[in-house]
Structure formats: C-alpha cells, structure tokens
Amino acid sequence: MTAPTLPTAPAAPARDRPATPRPDTAVGAPAARRRALRAHLGTLVGTAVLAVLLWRLGTGALLDGLRRIDGPAVLAALGIGLVTTVFSAWRWALVARGLRIRLPLAAAVADYYRALFLNAALPGGVLGDVHRAVRHGRSAGDLGRGVRAVVLERAAGQVALAGAGAAVLLTMPSPVLAEARRIAPPAALALLGALAVVLALRPNRAPVRRGRALRAVLGEARAGLLSRRSLPGVALSSVVVLAGHLTLFVLAARVAGSTASVAALTPLAVLALLAMGLPLNVGGWGPREGVTAWAFGAAGLGADTGLGVAVVYGVLGLAASLPGAVVLVVRRPGARYARSPSEPSEPSESLEPSEASEAVTVAAVSSAKCSPKESARLASSSFPFSADPSEGRPMTPESV
Template identity: 35%
Template sequence: MTALIIGGVLLFVDGNTLINEVSRIPPVVIFAGLGLGVAQVFLSAWRWRYTANLLGLPMPYMRAVREYYLATFTNQVLPGGVLGDVNRALRHGVDSRSRIAAAHAVAIERLSGQVVLVAVAVSGLAWLVQTGRIVGGEPAGADSLSHVYWLLAGLTAVILPGCFLVCRSEMVSSYFGRLRGDLAKALLSWPALPVQLLTSLLVIASYLAVFLVLASGAEYIVDLSSVMVIATLCSLLLLSMVIPLTVSGWGVREGVAVILWPMMGQPSEQGVALSVAYGAMIFISSLPGILFLFSSPVRGR
C-alpha cells in the first residue's frame, strides 16, 4: 500500500525538481532536527508517565523513555503507525498486571496529543481561509469557512448516532464506564487537563519545529507570515499521518503535500521535499529504539 501511494504521488511531481528541492536542505540542519527528535521522545514519555501515574500505575521516568523509544521505532517500521503504541501498552500491562489501565494510559496520552493537533490544524486552516491565502479563496473567507463548518457538522451527525448504537451493548457500556472514569482521572480533572494540553502543545510544537528547521534550511522561510503558513500546512501533514494506511504515514503525508502546496500558490515539490526530509529525520531519530527491541517488560525477568 505504501509503495502504491508513493508511486501515485510521484506521478504528480517532477522527479528532478523534487531531488533539487531535497538537496537544498543543508546537512547541518539534520543535527538540529535530530535534537528536536530527542526532545519529542522525552516530552512524550513524560506525558505517558504522568498519565499512567494518575491511573495508579507508577513508572520510572527513564523506563518510560526507553519504552517510548521502542514504540517510536516500531511505529516507523510497521504498517499502521500504531503498533508500537499497542506494544507499549501490552508491555506495561504485563509489568503492572493491569492491562486495561495500561491500555487506557497509552490511549489517553495519545488522545490528548491528537486533540491539540486537531485544534492547531483547524485554527491554522481557518486563518489561511480568513486571510485569503488559499488560492481562489475570498479575502474574508466566509463562504469557505461555512463549507468547513458544514463538513464538521455532517461528520458529527454521522459519528454520534453510531457511537450511541455501539454503546447500547451491555458489555461495551460496562467497558466505556471504566474508560470514562479513567478519562476523568487522567485527562478531564484538575490539574490533569491543563498539564496534558500544555505538554501536548509542546510536543506538537517540537514536531512543527522540525518542519520549520527543514524549511529554513531550504530557504522557504522569508518572513513571519511564511512561518505561519508552513507551520499550518505541516500541521495538516501531521494530521494526515493519523490515517493508519501506510508505514509511518509515508505516501499519505506526501499525497496531502501535493494537494496543499499548490493551494498556497507554491510548487508541490516543495511540500513533498519537506515531507520526505521530515520522514527520514524522524526515522533516524527513532533508531535508538532498536537497543530496547528485545528487552523484557517485566522487572527482574
């Protein structure tokens, strides 16, 4: 699937231009990106440990870092981009002997990140529309925003009834009762909510910083406005990686770049170049996870 999507993307870009755009990124930028990759893992591991502690599953911080590195590497090499997180939950469940709570700790930690990412992406998209930066959009952006709101309302109208029908099952209802309790403790309570949202915002900022470092190295950034445009477009690239179709978002991320950059009046090769460089850099930064590939999740085993 990944190869097919990437092959389809290459049909819409000029190969020579893409290679030239990637070669514009100087090697020194890689070191800055790798440093940001380390910060991402340490921040994310802290968020996971904080969530697990609230659910009664204490964990040493450096163990959380090791497990997060392993999960990050696994997500980079296996299809779907979530199997590393599943493995992280299973390993923690074996150690803590509380599989459901361990799974909820991972799910809630990831959920807080996705909520913040959606908020950042939607806010940035609304800004692009309102300021008329999307090619063909009205300066006020009222009509375009109206279409976005109607789309969100339509998705809500489809999703909510489905959730209601699923939750009518007694077994599912019992499980969701447990999940609601854990959500209340680890995400929706005070001070859990602001801590989760702030930490997730820092994690998202570190991801966007990698894109911006790459864009700066390629000389795509010329002023503050270009910083905001690139950050918004790249937040949408990050959001596309949530779709579990390929390995680590490869192909889907580049396909979205092919669509988004021309909407800003920019060559699609620039967006694909940033996407490819980002994917390569995140993969390299995840390689320390190999060291923990065969470590046991249970203390003393």
C-alpha cells in the first residue's frame, strides 16, 4: 500500500515571480545619488559666492557693468568667439582623427558652438561638452571614443592654461606672485616624487586588467594629442584659444571702465580663467566673480571694478556663444551624422541637454565595458561620420 501523494502547487509564471534586483543597479544607485549631490553642491556653492559678493559690494558694480555693454562690444565679442570656437573645433577634430573617428570641421564648429551655449546657459558649465561627446560618439558608432575625444580635447586646453598660467604668475607682478614663487619648488618636487613612486610600484602592484586599461588610455592620449600629425595643430589651437580668452578679458576690463595696462590685467585674467575651471558655478558664474573681485582688490584696482569686469566678461562670453542657440534651433534634436556605407546600420540618437549629466557616467561605463575586439572592429572601419543630418529617435540615458 503506497502513501498518497500530496498535490504540489503549480510553479508561478516567470512574470509573476519577484524580480531579483540586479547587482549593478543596486551598486549604481548610490553612485548616481553621489553624482547628483555633487552637481547640486556645485550649484549651491556658486550661488552662495554670488550672494556674498552682492551682499558685500552691492549691486552698483554689477548694474554699472551691464549698462556699459554696447553694440560694438558685443560685435567684438562675437568676432573673438568666432576665432576661439573655430580653433577649438579644429583641435577637437584633430584629437578625434588621432583616435580614428572622422569629424568634419564644419560639423565640429556647429557642435562646439552649441556646446558653448549650453555650457553658458545651464548649471554646471559642462553639460554642453557632455552633449557633444555623447552625440559624436553615438553618431560615429563608438561612444567610448567619442567621449574620450572630448575629454582629451578639453584636457589639452586645461594643460595649455595651466602651463601659461604658471609662467605668467611666476614672472609677472600679481597678488599671488610671492606665494606662487614660494609654493612652486616644493610642489614641483612633490609631483616628481609622486610620479617616481607610481612608476616604481606600478609593475609590481598594478593588476593586469588595470595595467592594460592604463596602457590603452596612454596610447590614445599619445595618438590624439602627441602624435606628429596632432601635436602641432593641438598646440597652435590651444595657444590661439587662450589668447582669445585673454583678449576677451581685456575687452571686458575696458568696457567696465578699467584703465589698467595689459601687463597688469594678464595675471588677473589668468586667475579668473583658472577659477572658471572649478566645478562650483552656475553656468560659469560664481568663482570667477569672487576671484576677480579679490584679485583686483589685492592689486589696488578696486574690488568693485573687479566684480564689474567679471560680470561684463560673463555677458560678453554668453554673447559670443549665441550662434550656438541658432545651431540648437536649426539642427533637429534627432539629427545625426551619416555613416559610411561600410558601417553597420544602427539607429542614431541625440541627447537632450537636461539628461546630459546622467548620460556622461553611462557613457564612461559603456566605454569601460567595450571589448577589445569590438574596439578594433570599430577602429578598422572607414570614417563613419559626416555632416548630413537625418531623422532619428530622441535618446534617453537608459538607451546609451
């Protein structure tokens, strides 16, 4: 006599089973919150700097600087902006070519103008660069290389600014001349020591995968910036762009009523440009105004005048980027660059500016997960990038 068998409950359909959270999603949520917190913190710091300046110095200098801006000043800013934008776009195209991604100069100029306008109009000051990086990468069929091309292009500009700034601040009279000369030798020794330690420990301690990634990054940096085809153009364009920014600062000083010589204004302009690189601003406003007001006050030129110069510089910089607003309106959000016939067909999408800050992290993760075979296949294909727009589907950060 056999024991009766108990009926078993049918297995729940797969769609009714509780979904197990993905490990990468659980890990990525705190990182996304930290990135959002840093972005909001930068905006708050920039707003606080502006509030303190207006509280201490009043609104007189700000309003007086705005009243002094006239048509000739705006036209001059547009001319300077045209020169700096064209050379910046040329530098970007050279770096992209070094990474084996085609980028026509006309398309690069249009995208660069749009990025400048978005940087000036949106908080953070980098969303325009994120937009052009993701758009170019997706249009070229290699998101990782598109992002790295923009990162290397921006790094080249920052290196040029840091080198010229160090030379100016160490040789020309400025409020930080004595402090810069005191800090420069130990800072240089510390940098050399840190580099020696890294080189000594890297062969023994660095994991194989990390070492390969580091070699790949250094190889792309050499190809994009330091090769014989790229280095002369990158250096020349960086010098011209930096000279354009300094010229715009001198123009802003003249419009604001400052009669200081160009030699006296140059180190102050370098300090202002270095402050603009801090990620603690609201569309570029905040640290620039604070540092410029302090530098002018320390140089005996008046903190009020410094605040007025910074405000005029910000307005003229926004005016110089206004062609980017035209590009933003004329070029459809779904527009993409046509691929070469040898490139596999794939829907190309564009990034909305409001979603750019989240997409840059997704782009970095996507590039890190790209297999060597896939990168080699994309690198060996013919140039997949041209300036012919066509319709596409709007892109969300999840689709990156």
